[in-house]
Amino acid sequence: MQSRLSPLAALTRAGRRRPRRGARPHVIYLAIGFPPAAKSSAYRMRETANQFAAAGWDVTVITIADESWEREYGLDHTLSEGVDPRIVIERLPLARTDLETDIRAFSEARSLHPQRWIEQQRRQELRIFPEPVFGGWRPELERAVLRVHQEHAADLLMTTCAPYVNLAATWRLWQEYRVPYVVDFRDGWSVDVIGGGAAFTKDSAAGRWEEKVLAEARAVWCVNEPIADFYRERYPALRDRVRVVRNGYDEDCVPATPHRPDPEAGLTFGYLGSINFAPALLDSVLTAWRMARREDPLLARSRFEVRGHIGAGALREANAHMELLRAAAGDGVEFGGPLAKAEVAAAYGRWDALVLMLVGGRFVTSGKVYEYAASGLPVVSAHEVDHDAATVLAGHPLWTGAVGLDPRRLADSFTAAARLAVEATDEQRAAAQAHARRFARGAQLAPAVAEATAMVTGAATGPGSDGTSSEGGQA
Amino acid sequence: MTKVLIVAGERPQQKSVLVEALRRFRAQGASVGIVGDVDADALALEPGLAEVRTLAAEPADPRLRRALARITQPSRALWVRAWADPWTRRWVRTADVLVALDSTAVHAVWEMAQRQPRADACNGIGAAGRIVRARHEGTHRVARRASERLSARAGIVVRGARRAAVTGARESLEAAMAPAVLRSRVGGRLWRSAVAAPGLPERVRVALAYRVHLRSVQADAPRLAAATTAAATGRIGGRKSRADLLTREASAELDLGRVPVCLTEAVTAELALADEFLPRQQARAAKSLYKAMRLLFHRVPHFDQLSSPLAERPAEFLAPLRASATARAMATPRGRATPAAAPPADRPLRLLIMTNGNAHFLREIKERYAEAPGVELRYLHLADDPVAAPLTHNPAGIVEHLVAGRSEYGNRVEEWLRPHLDWADTLFVDWCVAAAGMTTLVDPGDTRVVMRLHSFEAFSFWPHLIDFSRVDDLVFVSDHLRDLTCEVVPALTGEQAPRLHVIPNAMDLRRYDRPKEPSARFTLGLIGTSAVAKDPRWAIEVLRRLRADDERYRLVLVGGGLDPKASESVRQYQAELTADLAELEPSGAVTRIGHTDDVPGVLSGIGVILSSSVRESFHCALVEGAASGAVPVARDWPFFAGREASARTLFPADWVVGTPAEAAERIRAATATEDVWRAEGAAAAGHATKTWDWSVVRHDFDELFLPGRQA
Structure with missing residues (x-):
């Protein structure tokens, strides 16, 4: 796992100066999932890159080719509209072979035993780097960061995981050129x-990699306190370098005008986000929805609109979740596919209440909870009671509370949310939005970017130091 | 027009998704054919959506059948079956898009793509949708060169030659595993060393070990089979590979009607895999647990033999289950939020009787409470309920729900059962099988839950799938079944255990009181012969001993026979029984009467009623025979013999015998003269009626359902 070069060679290289372009510091941002990838992490990556650019940095993003995302969740070009045009994007010819759907590209062995072939691939990938699916990307990523650095010397490597194979490239650059780095974990x-x-x-193997790379990191960012605490405990030496950078929400996703429900026509409940949780969770929500509709006339004439990405590769929009949604069409459930970023605010604007479906517990916050909180709409929580999303929603005046995943209790939450949707005043909606304001994405990231900037350049180059705003970049 | 050929290797899992895609294809002007292992009726597509071609599971062509017999890969077999079908060939020749609906179908599409270079070949209906749309919108691009077509054709030839060579090598290998080779010391040592050879790729080691193990079992060399497997598994690092090998071997042996040589090892390996999955993939852990339980409680070791390791050494047999964290997670009592309410004082008790088993034992109970003013009765047989019936066929769903704490299956049960629970004050579930397991997935509110366990359930996985912390009362039909079940299911003795009762079966015995002809004195009767556990050959042995001295004795076998298709071990028992009957039937020593609804009529011609079973909970037929005035002779059922409670404690001591010789002795004595025989019969009838007639037993049920009140 070490550099193939000797330590002496590494030191020699570390001392060598690479070409610089002007006075602006340069950050290489390893961000696989950067726009236009239609991934939820793309929002955070876009804002991070934009803030570095706004803080006076030259930014080079390394991600994978656009067409590679077609195998996963596809592309959202409206996301790219908000990327600062000064940012340079390097797209590597990497793609997930496990998600290939063209059978002509298969070997005979793969066609005979598709699952076994994937398992063999996984084993090979793990030999290269201890991360299934992505481990095999290590050589290409390492070459890419070295090449970019050789062409335009980097003062900082910002790496964001997942995939964790990014850590290998981060470490390689550190080993060979001692380029300091921050891990957005x-x-x-x-x-x-x-x-x-x-x-x-x-x-x-993964544990050794993590410990080694984090030990030299200038900072380690996590999305919530429970995860940050986990790392502070696991690596006490890192205690002062671990900080929480919550995901937050983008202000352009919040509807501009207060919502007006039409109870006579029925309400519209909405869900927006990747549908990547267990089918049983979705089924519990749909069961609760049916039970609530049996009991409440208002819900009986209401709809539940589900938007987002479902499945990847051969299972894209053809998996168990999709089957549940299609089978629930007779219960007023409608799946409308993914929404472009530019359409998000309009969707929140036409919905009357939201359904927050989340996996995990106290270590998971998600990104959508912030948007949901900021929407000013009632929120039905479909996740474990002890969940970090509950920390974000605590005190939100239109939240029905975390009741777990029992369909009976969730049905009561639907009924309560319907009542809130009809009865909430403008003041209550405004209070809900005010509750969420502290979670604006820009505000969450700004101190962390400023801190990274100060650490590397020694200067207090805060956001907007070059006179531009990070919000929406220059688009 | 775009022509789309969809290949399905298994029943479509996402039917709604498929139908939706087919509608879109039709709207985009595509015509669609679906071929493979699909049932057109089950798919029930609206007209014009697709042509469905179901491939025959057993092709008529003998050459094709022989070819298929040599193919071990399901994906390859699907391709061979599809390509032998003229309809499919026609479709392939003109198809624009070839689609694999599931992973089994990928290979067939891959082969089709070699033969139809013009077509797109894709995995998944979603990918097909994107291609069809692009073709419809005119944005689709195909870039395949002529050289690719040539290399595809050359590839077909090369692969054919390679496959022939592999088949030849495999046949040579099989020859080296001939029974004589395996039984020889040298052959055994050779194969044991071969499967443990260092450096062998895991896949090859697993495949080889499986073949040697199975061939050794077939060659009656179980020690070699065990030694080979032990040698191979010692070299296999992955838990999954180890579990897969052992489970596959055990399943194959069960198919041969044998108790697997490495049953405990297979169960332990599968449970170890479950425990590995448990922290992060509970549904996957549940799948492995269920696999292990299917092996552990398979019918071959417990129902299709004359003994059961569960009855002989329950603690040892269930030790792997007890040690498994996943099994413990499944058995975690969830309790109920509110205790069961007392029966209502101001209105009749709402009693719901529910079963998905044999309703025979409910007749008297239903009749009594249907007419009782203090009870409002509802009866539900789950087979008659279109929503519940399919739910009863999914024990894996129960296991997943118990392990994971939630599941789609559990949600379906909750939706279906909740209105019934809201109505009922008391729910009585007869038989501890699927209906009982489903019931305890749901918190019953304040409804009192009563269940009854008869017999076979104790030897099945069902009681392990019931959360007894949600059951208020559990009824057994005999003490010995209660004792064994409590030994097998720890939840019945824990803090949250239900109250346990023993109440005999509900039987109207007075209808059996009919006069007997003098000729009945020498006629032995065995009623019920449809299970190996009834052991009719024991009765035949008794008959042989009697006829050795007196040829007037004969045996009447009443009821349907065994089903040899149930398992290989049933077939073997049936073959031995058939040989006995071929010898004894022509002389009239044995007569078979099939199923009859007139049991009292048949009993009037029977003077001695036998219970030859290896296990019974109560044996109603024996008691009914006794009530008719026949002399009862009960074998000391070996599954329970020697325990604190057994046939000897259930029946008067003189009814029970240990061996066929003792049985013959008792029969000779009891039929020595007509007077003796009639006196013995009358005494037995008196005891049976006084002890077990419904007029007596019904008070126990009244006390159970309406404690301290009149029905």
Whole structure:
């Protein structure tokens, strides 16, 4: 796992100056999932890059080719509209082979045993880097960061995970050129955010990688306190470098005018987000929805609109979740596919209440909870009671509370949300939005970017130091 | 027009998604054919959506059948079956888009794509949708060169030659596993060393070990089978590979009607896999647990043999289950939010009787409470309920719900059962099988839940799928069944255990009181012969002993026979029984009467009623025979013999015998003269009626359902 170069060679290289372009510091941002990838992490990546650019940095983003996302959740070009045009984007010819759907590209062995072939791939990937699916990307990523640095010397490498294979490229640049780095760890790696506790031990291959790379990081960002605490406990030496950078919401996703329901016509409940939780969770919500409709005439004439990405590869919009949604069409449930970022505010504007479906527990916050909170709409929570989303929603005046995933109790939440949707005053809606204001994405990221900037340049180059706003970049 | 050929290797899992896609295809001007293992009737597509071609599971062509017999990969077999079908060939020749609906179908589409270079070939209906749309909108691009077509054709030839070579090698390997080779010391040592050879790729080791194990079992060399498996598993690092090998071996042996050589090892390996999955993938853990339970409680070891390891050594047999964290998670008592309410004082008790089993034992109970003014009765047989019936066929769903705490299956049960629970004050579930398991997935509110366990359930996985902390009262029909079940299911003795009762079966015995002809004195009767556990060959042995001295004795077997298709071990028992009957039937020593509804009439011609079973909970037929005045002779059912409670404690001591010789002795004595025989019969009839007639037993049920009140 070490550099193939000797330590001496590394030191020699570390001392060598790479070409600089002007006075602006340069950050390489390893951000696989950067716009136009239609991924929820793209919002955070866009804002991070924009803030660095606004703070006076030259920014080079390294991600994968646009067409590679077609195998996953596809592209949302409206996301790219908000990217600062000064940002340079390097797209690597990497793609997930496991999500290939063109059978002509399969070998005979793969066609005979598709699952076994994927398992073999996984084993090979793990030999390259201890991360299934992405481990095989390591050589290409390492070459890419070295090439970009050689062409335009970097003062900072900002790496965001997942995928965690980014850590290998980060480490390579550190080993060879001592380029300082910050890890935006988001949901962490060794923490099992779904089950709680550790996902792997310190002495495992992944554990050794994580410990080694984090030890030299200038800062480690996490999306919530429970994850940050996990890392502070796991690596006490990192205690002062771990900080929470919540996901937050983008202000352009919040509807501009207060909502007016039409109870006579029925309400519209909405869900927006990737549908990547277990089918049983979706089924519990749909069961609760049916039970509530049986009992409440208002809900009986209401609709439930589900928007987002479902499945990838051969299972894209053809998996168990999709079957549940299609089968629930007779109960007023409608799946409308993913929404472009530019259409998000309009969707919140026409919905009367929201359904927050989330996996995990106290280690998971998600990104959508912030948007939901800021929408000013009633929120039905469909997640574990002990969940970090509940921390964000605590005190929200239009939240029906976390009741777990029992369909009977969720049915009561639907009824309560319907009542709130009809009875909430403008003041209550405004109070709900005010409750969420502290979670604006820009405000969440700004101190962290400023801190990273100060750490590297020694200057207090805060946001807007070059006179431009990070909100929406220059688009 | 775009022509789309969809290949399905299994029943479509997402039917609504498929139908939606087909509608879109039709709207975009595409015509669609679906071929494979699909049932056109079950798919029930609206007209014009697609042509459905179901491939025959057993093709008529003998050459094709032989070819298929040599193919071990389901995906390859699907391709061979599809390509032998003229309809499919026609469709392939003109198809623009070839679609694999599931992973089994990928290979067939891959092969079709080699033969139809013009077509797109894609995995999944979603990908097909994007291609069809692009073709419809005119934005689709195909860039395949002529050289690719050539190499595809060359590839077909090369692969054919390679496959022939592999088949030849495999046949040579099979020859080296001939029974004589495996029984020889040298052969055994050779194969044991071969499967444990260092450096062998895991996939090859697993495949080889499986073949050697199975061939050894077939060659009656179980020790070699066990040694081979132990040697191979010692070299297999992955828990999944180890569990897969052992489970596959055990399943194959069960198919041969044998108790697997490595049953405990297979169960332990599968449970270890479950425990590995448990922290993060509970549904996957549940799947492995269910697999292990299907092995552990398979019918071959417990129902289709004359003994059961569960009855002989329950603690040892269930030890792997007890040690498993996943099994413990499944058995975690969830309790109920509110205790059961007392029966209402101001209106009749709403009693819901529910079963998905044999309703025979409910007749008297239903009749009594249908007419009782203090009770409002509802009866539900789940087979008659269109929503509940399919739910009863999914024990894996119950396991998943118990392990994971939630499931789609549990949601369906909640939706269906809740209105019934809202109505009922008391729910009585007869038989501890699916209906009982489903019931305890749901918190019953304040409804009192009563269940009854008869017999076979104790040897099945069902009681392990019931959360007894949600059951208020559990009824057994005999003490020995209660004792064994409590030994097997720890939840019945814990803090949250239900109250346990023993109430005999509800039987109207007075209708059996009919005069007997003198000739009945030498006629032995065995009623019910449809299970190996009834062991009719024991009765035949008794008959042989009697006829050795007196040829007037004969045996009447009443009821349907065994089903040899149930398992190989049933077939073997049936073959031995058939040989006995071929010997004894021509002389009239044995007569078979099929199923009859007139049991009292048949009993009037029977003077001695037998219970030859290896296990019974109560054996109603014996008691009914006794009530008719026949002399009862009950085998000391071996599953329970020697326990604190057994046939010997259930019946008067003189009814019960240990061996066929003792049985013959008792029969000779009891039929020595007509007077003796009639006196013995009358005494037995008196005891049966006084002890077990419904006029006596019904008070126990009244006390159970309406404690301290009149029905």
